[in-house]
Amino acid sequence: MPLEILGKMYEKANKEYYAIGQFNFSNLEFLQSALDAAEEMKSPVIVALSTGAIKYGGIKNLVALTSTMADQISAPVALHLDHGATLDDVKMCVDAGFTSVMIDGSHHSLEENIKLTRQAVDYAHANGGITVEAELGRLGGIEDDVNVDERDARLTDPEEAVRFLEESGCDALAVAVGTSHGAYKFKGENAIDFDRIKIIKEKLGIPLVLHGASSVDPESVAQINEYGGKIEGAKGLDAESYKKAIERGINKVNIDTDLRLRWTATMRKLMVEKPGEFDPRKYLGPARDAVKELIKQKMKLLGSAGMA
Ligand code: PH4
Ligand code: ZN
Numbered sequence: 001m002p003l004e005i006l007g008k009m010y011e012k013a014n015k016e017y018y019a020i021g022q023f024n025f026s027n028l029e030f031l032q033s034a035l036d037a038a039e040e041m042k043s044p045v046i047v048a049l050s051t052g053a054i055k056y057g058g059i060k061n062l063v064a065l066t067s068t069m070a071d072q073i074s075a076p077v078a079l080h081l082d083h084g085a086t087l088d089d090v091k092m093c094v095d096a097g098f099t100s101v102m103i104d105g106s107h108h109s110l111e112e113n114i115k116l117t118r119q120a121v122d123y124a125h126a127n128g129g130i131t132v133e134a135e136l137g138r139l140g141g142i143e144d145d146v147n148v149d150e151r152d153a154r155l156t157d158p159e160e161a162v163r164f165l166e167e168s169g170c171d172a173l174a175v176a177v178g179t180s181h182g183a184y185k186f187k188g189e190n191a192i193d194f195d196r197i198k199i200i201k202e203k204l205g206i207p208l209v210l211h212g213a214s215s216v217d218p219e220s221v222a223q224i225n226e227y228g229g230k231i232e233g234a235k236g237l238d239a240e241s242y243k244k245a246i247e248r249g250i251n252k253v254n255i256d257t258d259l260r261l262r263w264t265a266t267m268r269k270l271m272v273e274k275p276g277e278f279d280p281r282k283y284l285g286p287a288r289d290a291v292k293e294l295i296k297q298k299m300k301l302l303g304s305a306g307m308a
Helices: 006-016 028-041 051-057 059-071 087-096 110-126 148-154 158-168 194-204 218-226 239-247 257-273 280-302
Strands: 020-024 045-050 077-084 100-103 131-136 172-175 208-210 250-255
Touching (some): 006 250, 020 028, 020 077, 028 045, 028 059, 028 257, 028 280, 045 051, 045 059, 051 059, 059 087, 077 087, 087 100, 087 110, 100 110, 110 158, 131 158, 158 194, 194 208, 194 239, 239 250, 239 280
Parallel strands (some): 045 077, 077 100, 100 131, 131 172, 172 208, 208 250
């Protein structure tokens, strides 16, 4: 199928309370993993490029690859810009054929964030009805905060979110509820403000997005360390947290770190076990398969399997 507008994929997910996985990529193999998983699981899928990934692979190459590959499968695929920082980022991706963009104005004041998001929405909607995700609040662990006022100042404020939606016109909102990017999310138990998700969903009704949602699978971390790596104190979301977040209204779950960890674990093991191997296909292939299996498990967990 041709690349699908993400807003269309959201309609069913929002109504039926399941989430679609966003899987970041910057090369052929990660893209193959995500699309093959989607086809096998009959799941919608979002593949995403950050500005860093675009710089790495080249926008024309990556868009051509994605749309050519999406054309050959029947599962719906959306191509999304992750954490666009400027209006120029958004325009570049809309013009290049992305079907969803994120404008991340969360580091600006509320007024500036609204203004920037409104400009992104006007451009994206006028040029192909492209879906726009915005972000309100700051990502980051909440257990580290000593004081509740400080914590609340960083997490997404439900009343502010109502004003933000009315004035920016965004289609989906990334909420700050205690998750963070990378492999070191929590020191102790998962500390996510699930009630906040529910309150925001009730007030807004639009698809909500959970960034920093990797599980940081202990098996991958252990395998990396066993074969010469050094990753200490890594921790991510447990399966129960996915369930609770999705029940309360999360419709898009961003996963990148988990794919990187599984990839690295597979490669490290192969490099050690087969020191004479120098055909890249012999180690890139198994890493690609391992990432595909991981994505299939995620699709089941998120409830998107069987929804294509
Ligand atoms: N993301 C991924 C951001 C990747 O610049 P970059 O290519 O490294 O950016 O938006 C997530 O929310 C992923 O969360 P995770 O780290 O928990 O997988
Ligand atoms: Zn993110």
